[in-house]
Amino acid sequence: MSDIEIAQKANMKPIIGLVKERFGIDAEHLDPFGHYKAKLSLEYVNSLADKKDGKLILVTAISPTPAGEGKTTTTVGLGDALNRIGKKAIMCLREPSLGPCFGVKGGAAGGGYAQVVPMEDINLHFTGDFHAIGVAHNLLAALIDNHITQGNALGIDPRRIQWKRVVDMNDRALRKIIIGLGGIGNGYSREDGYDIVVASEVMAILCLATSRADLKERLGRIVIGYKADGKTPIYASDLKAHGAMAALLKDAIKPNLVQTLENNIAIIHGGPFANIAHGCNTVTATKTALKLADYVVTEAGFGADLGAEKFIDIKCRMSGLKPSAVVLVATVRALKFHGGIAKEDLNQENLPALEKGFENLQRHYQNITQHYGLPCVVCVNHFTFDTEAELDLLQSKCKSLGANCVVSKHWAEGGAGAENLANEIVNIVDSRESGCTYVYDENLSSWDKIATIATKLYGASGIVASAKIKDQLLTWDENYGKFPVCIAKTQMSFSTNPNLKGAPSGHTVEINEVRLSNGAGFIVAVAGDMMTMPGLPKSPAAERIDIDDDGKITGLF
Structure with missing residues (x-):
């Protein structure tokens, strides 16, 4: 079965009762979005302040390839496995963007029997957080242009406006545009452009804010542009925009609760990309989970050189979070791709390519252990095409590196397939104090x-x-x-x-x-040549997504 077919057969439990059963949270603290999604009130979040923190486990990966690595799948599988072995665990994930869902990468709800559900809702509009972020961002853009049209009392230099517009879709045609055409009644003409919502500073702010007051203060600090001298900044607070922007985000700041296929709780909140932003779910979600559970499994986007570095140097540095261990996800197929094998040949055994591609895993592992100062377990996300010889070689290479390596079958078997990984992680995190080292000193230029x-x-x-x-x-x-x-x-x-x-x-x-x-x-x-507004591929996933007369969605992955 496909991922979406597995998800559609899930035996989901009503989220209100499930959260009460697992964590004793009463319905009055939850804002339900249908039967299977809910937001947790900030008042309840704040009531947890004096509780002891659990252990934080970060899931990251080797450099991504078209072969796939399965970071979210591993996060879910590990969380389910921890609960299976009797531990109280929560998973913290990022929200998917519609850009990849309709583009080439697909959604971000896991895969196989290690998924969060309702999968279609999570991958599409979910609870409306991205919509709220996009509207708050574009409200500020509208206020900038209106202020200039109405006399420009702040002296904003139209040539030095830093604030683009955003949309949650891959649309290369919007990267650079001209606005204000059609005469004086439509404002003034100037160059502008769009970023994707996940690259918005409003997204980053929501993910790092610790309260509504902190959110509003951060929104007010946004630099929208400069005066004609090129040095004097204009802030969102100068336009009196931050209050309205915060009002639009009043519900978006609340963490979202969903469940896995095995009816374990996951918090999905915030979703900046790690290649163009800082790639981590919200501080609020992670800190809330640490108060509720003994073990929290979270992910950071893309490879350990991007998401994990930003998790350490931005999120942990700002919030005081202290991870206990890292899971580095790799697949045999992806390592063979790094070894120079074409995508269509990855299902064939190729030991020389695997050995050559191992250098990518090795550098990520050494970065994690030497520069982040964290213990690391290599998780081989098992594919049915993996041969025993390939798995033996990979485990041997990891052993020579001094790395613990676990072959995990959570995609096919759910939490049961990741119990060895869960036991390995528990042994590590229970035997050390939490903490990491930063890659650079904050006092450097x-x-x-x-x-x-x-x-x-x-x-x-x-x-x-x-x-x-x-x-x-x-x-x-x-x-x-x-x-x-x-x-x-x-x-x-x-x-x-x-x-x-x-x-x-x-x-x-x-x-x-x-x-x-x-x-x-x-x-x-x-x-390098990096775009903060991606484009769609020649054959976008949107072409294969459909819905029937009964409302059943197909083609989403």
Whole structure:
């Protein structure tokens, strides 16, 4: 059966009763969205403040490939397995974006028998969080243009507006546009553009905010542009926009509760991409789960060089979260792809390609253990085409690296297939104090922070940028010097070339643009040819998604 067919046969329990049964949360603290989704009130979240935190486990992966790795699937499978062996566990996931759902990547609800449900709802509109983020973002854009049309009392320079518009869809035609055509009644003409919602600073702010007051204050700090001198910033608070924006997000800030196929609770909240944003679910969701459960399994987007680094250097640094261990997900197929094998040949045994591709896993593992300071278990997400010889070779290579390696069959068997992984993780996290090390010191210059990530994690020889970009970073360092950096880079490679597989070394990382996300509290560095508005592929997934007269959806994956 396909993932969606498995999900549609799930024996879901009403979420209100399930949350009461598992965690003793009364219905008055929940806002139900139908029978199987609910938001948890912030008042209840705040009531948990004095409770002891559980152990936080991060799931990350090798560099992504078209062969698939299964990070979300592993997160769900591990969470189900922890509950199966008698542990009290919750999974914290990101919300899927419609861009990948209708594009090429698909949804983000797991797969096989390790899924969160209702799968169709989660992958489509869910509880409306992304809609609220998009509207709040675009309200600010509308207020900027209206302010200039109405006399521009703040002296905003139309050439220096930093705030684009957003839409939750892959639409390359919107990357660069002209607005205000049609005469004086339609405002003024200027260049503009769209990013995808997951790249919005409002998304980043929602994911890092700790309360409604913090949310509103962060929204007010957004720099929308500059005056004609090019130095004096204009803030969202100058436009009196942050109150209305926060009002639009009043429900979006509440964590969303759903369940797995095995009726275990998962919190799905927030969803920035890790290749163009910071790639983690909300701080609120993670901290809430840590108060409710003894073990919390969370994921960070794409490979450990992107999502995991930002989880450590941005999310943990800002929130005080302290992970206990990392699961590094890999597949035999993906490693063979990194070894140079074409996608159509990955189901054939190829030990030399597997050995060559192992260098990608090795660098990620060493980054996690040496630069993040965390113990790491390698999880081989099992595919039916994997041969015993390939699995033996992979386990042998991991052993020589000093890595614990577990072959897990959660995709086919659910939580039962991941019990060995769960026991391995429990043994590690119960025997050490939680905590990690950051990749760079916050007192370094922004340039040096970027260079440290590139050389330490990516294996680069250094970074380059224009004099204009260097000057901009120096200027920002005067006021925002302690901000972490968020590198927007292809997820497919340690380099900025998506076709460079394995573990390249000695390459140069070119920084083509920098953006100040003052509300979120970090500086974005765009490395290489990176788009913050993706495009659809030649054959988008949308062509295969359909619905019948009974409302049954097909083709979603």
